[in-house]
Amino acid sequence: MDLKLQSKFSIDSVNQAQFIDSRRRRYILLFVSYITSAVMYIYAFKNLGAVDPILPMVLFITATAFLLNITYFHYNNNLNLACNIEAILVAAFVLGLVFIGGFNNTALYWVFPFPAILFGLLGVRNALISNVLLTSALAIILFVPDLALAHYKNAEQSRFITSLLIVILACWINEYFREQSHQAMELLQHNKEQQANTDPLTGLANRRFIDANLMQSFNLQPDVFFPLAVIACDIDSFKQLNDKFGHQAGDEVLKVIANIFRAHLRQQDIACRTGGEEFLLLLPKTSKIDAFKVAEKIRQQLSQQKLLSTDKAYTVTASFGVAESQQLAQLPTAIKLADQQLYQSKRNGRNQIN
Structure with missing residues (x-):
């Protein structure tokens, strides 16, 4: 097929793939913004009477920031910006929650869903970098003596980091090969389109x-x-x-x-x-x-x-x-x-x- 026709089909395939990926990221953004913020508000209200006011304050601030971000997204429709802001908010919330310990020092249990969320928001490469940086920051908080307000057992800290790395690796494997599979399917579809729309003798x-x-x-x-x-x-x-x-x-x-x-x-x-x-x-x-x-x-x-x-x-x-x-x-x-x-x-x- 002529180069101009190849270019057209390549652009069409890329646009279709980008549309599907953007829709997937948009749904993840909406889920994190609305569902996660709703859960945070519920737990914030439940902990209003607690002796330590830091936890409900962190929950209120993060949930409100999620809603402000999604509101701004509906206004400007900039998906990349919204996902990047959401990822920063997620990382800040995780670090803050582990720092203060959460309710009865259960903060570590709430961290595990967020690596998958980062992969959904940022894509394979950026999410892997972000997760590694986030895990490194968490390790500093956990293993530097008296750095965090919360106190975790030594065995709990090491097992948490190990488990988190396994979750990140599993998410990376899943996202990486999902992306590779989609690229292979796009190439196959692209080749089929070329064959169907091209005269095999002349290439016109x-x-x-x-x-x-x-x-x-x-x-x-x-x-x-x-x-x-x-x-x-x-x-x-x-x-x-x-x-x-x-x-x-x-x-x-x-x-x-x-x-x-x-x-x-x-x-x-x-x-x-x-x-x-x-x-x-x-x-x-x-x-x-x-x-x-x-x-x-x-x-x-x-x-x-x-x-x-x-x-x-x-x-x-x-x-x-x-x-x-x-x-x-x-x-x-x-x-x-x-x-x-x-x-x-x-x-x-x-x-x-x-």
Whole structure:
């Protein structure tokens, strides 16, 4: 397939994958913001009468910060910023909770869900770095004497850190191979799309590409494509060429003609093989006059170049029809008109443009 078509499918695949991943991260963000903050408020209210007011204060502040962050996210819709802020709030809450000990020194039990949350918010690489840094900070709080307000047993501290590292490793393995699996599926889907939309002989787009993909792009971004010139092209006397030299020679000619199209078309132009020896060239932001010039360059190149390796004296020519479409609604009519002009060129003696 042409580089421009490969680029289009790559962009489509990336956009689809990014959309799915963004939706997953958004749901995790919503869960942490609403569900986790609700749980924090409940425990904050339950501990309002406690002797030590630090725990309910930490819970109230963190829950409120979660809600403020999600509110700001709904306002600006910046998912990356919201997830990064949420991750910072999660890390700060974990460190603060372990520092004060939580209710009856049960803070360590509440830490284990948060490594998975960080992986969901930040992605594999950033979450792994964040979790390692968070675990290191927790180890400092736990093992530096008299640093934390809470007091944990030595055996409890070491087993907690070990268990936390195992949880982080398990989360990393899960996220890493989930990501690898998605990439493999995206590549497989990308290859299937390429095969379905590409003519295997010439590497040009096929008719399905026009109907299934290109029309959608035209509809979504008409200003990028219109006015659009249409060039219909048909190789002259192709049946006689096949009858005289064989289908292998005909295939050789088709490949060379496809390369001539690539040489004379811009990156944004699209060449499609719509039939045996029939082609359709779509030139975005191009007038009919300019399309005539492009068609003439291709016609001259065809008539001057010796396309058959077995018979250098044999000349291959083509006939062309040109039309212009100002908007998407006119495109079917323009394609039909280009075909009519092409057959007029045939009737007028071939190897010409109308």
